[in-house]
Amino acid sequence: MTVITWLLALLQALLIVALAPLLMGWVRKVKARLQNRRGAPLLQPYFDLHKLLMKEIRVPHTASLLFRAAPYIVFVATWLAAATVPLLALDLPIAQIADIIVLVGLLALARFFLALAGMDVGTAFGGMGASREMLISALAEPAMLMAVFTLAMTAHSTSLVSVMAHHLADGFLLRPSYLFALGALLLVALAECGRIPVDNPATHLELTMVHEAMLLEYSGRHLALMEWAAQVKLLLYGVLITNVFFPWGVAQEFSVTALGVGFMAVLGKLMILGAALALAETTLAKMRLFRVPAFLNLALLLALLGLLSHVILEIGA
Amino acid sequence: MTALLVMVLTPLLGGLVLALLRPLALAGWFNLAVSLITLGSAAWLAWEVAAAGVIASTYFRVDAFNVYLVVLTAFVGVTTSIFSRPYMRHVCASGKISAMSMRIYHSMYQAFMLTMLVALTTDNLGVLWVAIEGATLATVLLVSLYRTPEAVEAAWKYFILCGVGIALALFGTVLTYFAAQHVIADPSAGLTWSVLYERAYELNPTVMRIAFVFLLVGYGTKVGLVPMHQWLPDAHSEGPTPMSAVLSGLLLNVALYAVVRLKMLVDGSLAGTTTPHLAGALLMGFGLVSFMVAGLFLHRQRDIKRMFSYSSIEHMGLMTFAFGLGGPLATFGALLHMLVHSLTKSAIFVTVGHATHIAGTQAIERIRGLIRTQPAVGWALLFGVVAIAGFPPFGVFTSEFLLLTATMQTQPWFTLALVSGLAIAFAGLFRHLHPMVYGAAPEGQQPVSANMLPVVIHLGLVLWLGLSIPDFLVIWLNRATELIAGAPVL
């Protein structure tokens, strides 16, 4: 049994890596359609990754060992973080040993090395991107933790699996705290994944870019890994939001049908979320960097209100 | 019952007619006539209450305590309207306000009287709130009547601060209703004071304790308790003088009346707990702080109306302290003090109105030599201040003496604070008063046509009360004391 569950966990982790470019492709496709363009094919991100992996690596001569190691560390850390989120089934061993705080920690580790790599070369853009990234994450992380604690308080556990199981056992409940936490996590996800209105992933405009500025010096396999890690991160947040707040469909036993239903359910949920993201990015304008703290403060406020409304309204009701 | 109806309907109809009445000369007289009818029906009501004890209906309830304030309110309403008729015509003639503003003034004067009388006679805590908020709304336009930047600022401050205060009072009222719902089955009776009072011992003490804090802060803003007093000096100094007279003489009383009624409920509710005197202690604290702070602020005033409004805060603080002290003697003293303070303070404001017309300014340093220019005004101001400072032949002395005695009996240490506070206030008043009354009159200062009748009546009454309190009043106040403190003083 344990061997099978570990195999399933491995399968799930591989699935995440395999699916991540697809989600990115889907978001780009919907966005293009909304803007009356035909857009690149759905599988274009895979082609891009393939092309980059084949290419020669060029490394700036000012770069240190850190610059070469960073893509691997970032990719693995993000992947590990993603593997802790229940994608298809609840009772997987990796989810039992790693809770939400580990997830946040792994993401922080990835971000730390990303920022270091950005500064390592010593170009102006790399340093600028790194400092902006750190500003955003310093504000986003407390909001994320607070939102996550709201969920944890309801379930009396910081394990994602328990939170989801608790939620499934309760059935459909209108919880004010969940609504606020959902709002906070959505804002945090937009900021952390570098989407509009915080950052624009589709541009290399020097004054506004954050994430892209740190990757400017990368090429070939390194760039592919970095891009892939960003895609995995987007998927991670997508799965986190959909599966924690709308856990219906996730397999609670290890039968083929249950897993199949779980897979279809998560695909459907991610498609809806991706479309919503594309819609939001089409209608919103990117905000100035100075407004970003206000944006993230709103996320923090929502998370705080979630916590408070849980205490005030839900305990003892 | 008829008397009550007449008394409440007269200012209502009068206010509506005055809003439409165009001839200015007529409006002043009509205002006076309406006030006189109100006073007549108030006296009639007092007669009925004296005979029957309590008059009650679904929403109204008149007993010895509030009928006493009703008569006082109607009386000050009449004397102030005697004063306001020529005064406001003078203001209008000098071009400070338009004919339209005069109509607003008269109409709102009666609207204010209406809210005061409803607040006093109602038995429903919700209606009480509505009436006291209504009093703010009726007077706020009057404060800004002159449309100077200062007047507008004062009115805005008054509006916002009292609005906030009164909102907190409503929250307290909601909490009281919440406590009542556990006790009283009929939801429509849950805010009826008399029903609540009968079963006050059943009201949940935890809820009532929280409710009282909100109610005290809320209505205390209207009383002018420090630190919620900020609106009071501004509103008094920038509004027309008759308004200052009725605000000081009536509105503060009515707000304090509301606080005392609510304290009675809370005392009943907390009687069985470990803190039975919480409400009284809070009143004493707020009262004493207001008393001391206002006394100190008296010294640094440069505007004559501001100075006397601080004196009002001081006296309201003293009364609040006395009601907080509880006990028959203190309550009796506080009730008497309410009466003499209202009479004296409105007389002072009327005199100050004339004095500012003589000097053409409200700045104390430019009001000089009143006795030389117009002896009637000068002497009236002197006697008024002597009375309010608590000098022996006047009634304020009697009530303050009673209050000090009561304090000495129960909380001797506080006597020290009270005496020093009275001394500070006395010094503050007289250092400003002396040059205003005796100093050399500036060149060309002319007397104005002044109707000193209201002042003479008020100060005469205060003097009479100081020399001997008539029997019927003693019986009356004694009955009110019995209602509030549970035991008669005699």
Add this chain to the structure above:
Amino acid sequence: MTQLPLLQQFVLLLAALALFLSFVLLAQARLVAAIHAFAWQGVLVAAVTGVVALAGNAHHLYFSAGLTLVLKGLLIPWMLHRLVRRLELSRHTELLRHPALVIMAAVLLVIFSYWLVEPMVAQGLAFTRNIVAVSLAVVLIGLLMMVFRQQAVAQVLGFMSMENGLFLAAVSATAGMPLVVELGVAFDVLVAMVLFGVFFFQIRASIDSLNVDRLNRLTEVEIPPSPPFSRRGADTPTATGASK
């Protein structure tokens, strides 16, 4: 929470959203958007009243819900809108001085309300008892808004949102006040709104702006009224710009 019927969960959700709108009101820089937020808060309070009536089968609350909706959701926002247009403030923005501090203060007020009300609601009454803390928080945040906003219209919004909190308190703690009181309160609020409108024009006429912090002539230390007020405005061009 788990044993509550869906309608009652819905009431809690609406109340929580009303609290959130208080925060939006507090931090919203654009006046027109703040008026919209206030209108939505009024609608939410009306909705809470309506759903409580539905869930608790209290018919007299339908009337109260209708009254709140008309007064707080429609009439007062409409009046404010009209005033703002006539005062040419439609594009007015005013940033809070220390937004983070003010918001944190508001969060502390929410906690304080909970702390204050908690022993009281422990007595238990209806399912709405948990909303009492929320309503007190709405009242106190309205108060905070009146303290920290310098613009007269924003202060009025704070005042009106306090009233929203009071309506919410009346519904949640006591299932509605007696009819006479409710009508009286509504009447007072309406008259207050009309008077506020009058005052906007009076204030603008006297200081040529609606920034109330420039109403500072009456202080404890009396300054003789020598410098004409218009000059003070001319000295600070940035401040006069705000009134445009």
